[in-house]
Amino acid sequence: MSDNLNLQTVLVLNKHWQAIGTKSPLEAISMMYTNTATGLNIDHDNMQPLSWKQWIELPYSEKAGYIHTVSLKVQVPKVIILCKYSKVPMKRPKLSKKNVWKRDNYTCQYTGKKIKDGEGNIDHVVPRSKGGKSDWGNLVLACKDVNSRKGDLTPEQAGLKLIKIPTVPAASTSTDVIENKFNVAEWDLFLKKKV
Numbered sequence: 001m002s003d004n005l006n007l008q009t010v011l012v013l014n015k016h017w018q019a020i021g022t023k024s025p026l027e028a029i030s031m032m033y034t035n036t037a038t039g040l041n042i043d044h045d046n047m048q049p050l051s052w053k054q055w056i057e058l059p060y061s062e063k064a065g066y067i068h069t070v071s072l073k074v075q076v077p078k079v080i081i082l083c084k085y086s087k088v089p090m091k092r093p094k095l096s097k098k099n100v101w102k103r104d105n106y107t108c109q110y111t112g113k114k115i116k117d118g119e120g121n122i123d124h125v126v127p128r129s130k131g132g133k134s135d136w137g138n139l140v141l142a143c144k145d146v147n148s149r150k151g152d153l154t155p156e157q158a159g160l161k162l163i164k165i166p167t168v169p170a171a172s173t174s175t176d177v178i179e180n181k182f183n184v185a186e187w188d189l190f191l192k193k194k195v
Helices: 027-034 097-103 144-148 185-189
Strands: 010-013 019-023 038-043 046-050 067-069 074-076 078-083 121-126 141-142
Touching: 010 027, 019 027, 027 038, 027 067, 027 078, 038 185, 097 121, 097 141, 121 144, 141 144
Parallel strands: 010 078
Antiparallel strands: 010 019, 038 046, 038 078, 067 074, 121 141
């Protein structure tokens, strides 16, 4: 791979030009080579899907990342379009600290107080020592002082009441959950703006 390859992933669109996922540069180029995807050449306001033969004839650009093969130097696309796939898959958020914060709207689930970074912890409603699991239905965001006071007790034992029962977040379309971590300008044409 080229030294100037700063794009770590390639945005994948279905055949209706809806964002559905990402691939590595090598996977994207392999898909183009096998004609399961076309590369999207984006030049200012002009967007043109290119076949493999057209793609490998693109002029050299200092900005573009490249993969070197035995006989070719292939520009890495920023966006590819699948030739046949038309669906938009649904995805559930992965269980993570960040996603529990999002699900609970940055609000302590015992007090209703908005929490800033560093002011809250993830609480096991039923403590692990009492058989509580680390899953969506047993994890909530809590203020540090409330979580400390609750300790190894159930909410009832600690004199606390949950504002709402913790649930698994609803599935979203893959378009809604793709993040433009590398701030690729071309991706913004196909992704919803995050507020």
